Amino acid sequence: MALWGGRFSGVQKKELIEFTESVSFDKRFYRHDIAGSKAHVEMLASCRIIPPKTASAIKAELDRIQKRIEGGKFEFKSELEDIHMHIESEIIRALGDEGARLHTARSRNDQVNLDTRLYLRDETAKILAGIANLQKALVFQAEKNSGAIMPGYTHLQHAQPILFAHHLLAYVEMFNRDTTRLQDCLKRINVMTLGSGAIAGTTLPIDRKKTAAALSFPAISANSMDAVADRDFECEFLACLAIFAMHVSRLSEDIVLWMSKEFSFVELADAFCTGSSLMPQKKNPDVAELARGKTGRMYGNLMAILTICKGLPMSYNRDLQEDKEPLFDSIDTVLKILSVFPPMIATMEARKDRMLAAANNPELMATDLAEELVRNGMPFRKAHERTGSLVKWCNANRTPLDKISFEDMKRIIPEADKSLLNIFDPAKSISKREIAGGTGPRQVRSQTNSWKRKLQDKLQRA
Numbered sequence: 413m414a415l416w417g418g419r420f421s422g423v424q425k426k427e428l429i430e431f432t433e434s435v436s437f438d439k440r441f442y443r444h445d446i447a448g449s450k451a452h453v454e455m456l457a458s459c460r461i462i463p464p465k466t467a468s469a470i471k472a473e474l475d476r477i478q479k480r481i482e483g484g485k486f487e488f489k490s491e492l493e494d495i496h497m498h499i500e501s502e503i504i505r506a507l508g509d510e511g512a513r514l515h516t517a518r519s520r521n522d523q524v525n526l527d528t529r530l531y532l533r534d535e536t537a538k539i540l541a542g543i544a545n546l547q548k549a550l551v552f553q554a555e556k557n558s559g560a561i562m563p564g565y566t567h568l569q570h571a572q573p574i575l576f577a578h579h580l581l582a583y584v585e586m587f588n589r590d591t592t593r594l595q596d597c598l599k600r601i602n603v604m605t606l607g608s609g610a611i612a613g614t615t616l617p618i619d620r621k622k623t624a625a626a627l628s629f630p631a632i633s634a635n636s637m638d639a640v641a642d643r644d645f646e647c648e649f650l651a652c653l654a655i656f657a658m659h660v661s662r663l664s665e666d667i668v669l670w671m672s673k674e675f676s677f678v679e680l681a682d683a684f685c686t687g688s689s690l691m692p693q694k695k696n697p698d699v700a701e702l703a704r705g706k707t708g709r710m711y712g713n714l715m716a717i718l719t720i721c722k723g724l725p726m727s728y729n730r731d732l733q734e735d736k737e738p739l740f741d742s743i744d745t746v747l748k749i750l751s752v753f754p755p756m757i758a759t760m761e762a763r764k765d766r767m768l769a770a771a772n773n774p775e776l777m778a779t780d781l782a783e784e785l786v787r788n789g790m791p792f793r794k795a796h797e798r799t800g801s802l803v804k805w806c807n808a809n810r811t812p813l814d815k816i817s818f819e820d821m822k823r824i825i826p827e828a829d830k831s832l833l834n835i836f837d838p839a840k841s842i843s844k845r846e847i848a849g850g851t852g853p854r855q856v857r858s859q860t861n862s863w864k865r866k867l868q869d870k871l872q873r874a
């Protein structure tokens with residue numbers, strides 16, 4: 413029998429029950445629902461709204477329910493709709509009228525909001541630890557391959573030589589922004605909404621700050637209508653995950669390219685690849701491809717929540733129950749990605765010989781040549797044009813840039829001196845880029861060390 417038996421009668425039809433239930437997915441809130449109920453009854457007792465003995469009995473029963481759920485001995489049935497009703501019904505079944513005091517000054521509207529916040533707090537901690545691990549794997553590779561030189565690309569065309577470590581650390585920076593974005597989002601998740609009731613609070617003299625303190629919330633919500641209607645924190649959280657996934661997807665795309673025959677810059681461990689059922693020679697980077705594909709789903713989840721909320725009149729509407737599956741799906745997906753990416757990255761083999769061979773294209777140093785002319789006093793636009801003409805001449809005469817004779821060079825760049833013939837070495841090019849944020853070896857080493865320290869601290873604290 414549903415808990416609103418006083419107002420409704422008759423047996424709900426099976427199809428209706430199946431349509432409205434959420435316990436099949438929101439049962440994952442059980443720990444948070446129980447923690448919230450324990451804090452709630454403690455507060456009710458301390459405000460003399462329920463007897464202390466009742467609060468103790470309810471808390472003990474909540475602990476027993478938690479044990480039963482964790483031991484697989486608790487039965488979930490769609491008739492009881494959601495996790496909140498399952499737990500409350502069980503309390504009433506065990507404690508009778510005393511149990512019927514649990515839902516005093518509370519509604520499922522504020523309860524579900526609180527549970528979601530408690531749950532997201534826990535999941536955020538897991539995700540942050542996972543991101544730090546992923547960064548650690550990237551930093552490990554940056555250190556292991558600190559001298560590896562590769563071509564840097566823009567438009568997927570050879571641009572300038574860079575250190576492989578610099579490329580990897582670019583992702584460490586992106587993942588750092590993802591971390592700080594989630595930490596910022598956590599501030600808005602971390603608000604205690606219980607006590608908002610169904611919409612307008614309660615006439616009973618509750619102390620919401622007490623509940624907040626018991627559940628380690630630094631703040632309570634200021635408007636009961638806003639509190640039960642608000643899912644901004646979920647939109648924001650899913651946006652954070654979508655941006656993180658976008659970064660993972662770009663890294664995946666790089667890995668897929670690097671794994672191709674044409675690049676052959678890295679080799680992934682067999683454990684992270686699969687073969688083809690048809691082509692015996694194949695070794696496919698499926699993990700990276702799947703992460704790239706799953707990113708699409710995670711954008712979909714963000715769109716789902718935004719769309720669910722956009723047309724809702726104030727305040728709570730049942731539509732909001734639809735927030736959970738996209739939310740859970742994105743969290744599960746991110747945690748799955750974070751369980752396979754760190755070991756995949758850590759075991760990746762960089763093929764430095766292949767990278768260097770690709771970087772040994774003198775055209776990658778064309779900018780260096782122009783900048784050398786600038787160093788000798790020429791305005792940059794003019795130097796750019798002169799160098800462009802040189803590249804054009806070399807292409808037309810099928811002469812690699814570094815094989816041009818000084819006489820030919822002099823004809824195209826009258827200001828040239830012989831030192832220009834010696835700049836076509838990618839290692840030299842990189843060593844000249846020691847500006848802050850540049851790909852110079854000292855810069856990159858100091859970035860690598862600084863990340864190593866920061867991540868060590870973070871992972872120790874986690």
Ligand code: ARG
Binds near residue numbers: 520734
């Ligand atoms: N299962 C519901 C949800 O997820 C809980 C709140 C239900 N409130 C209500 N008045 N029916 O949103």
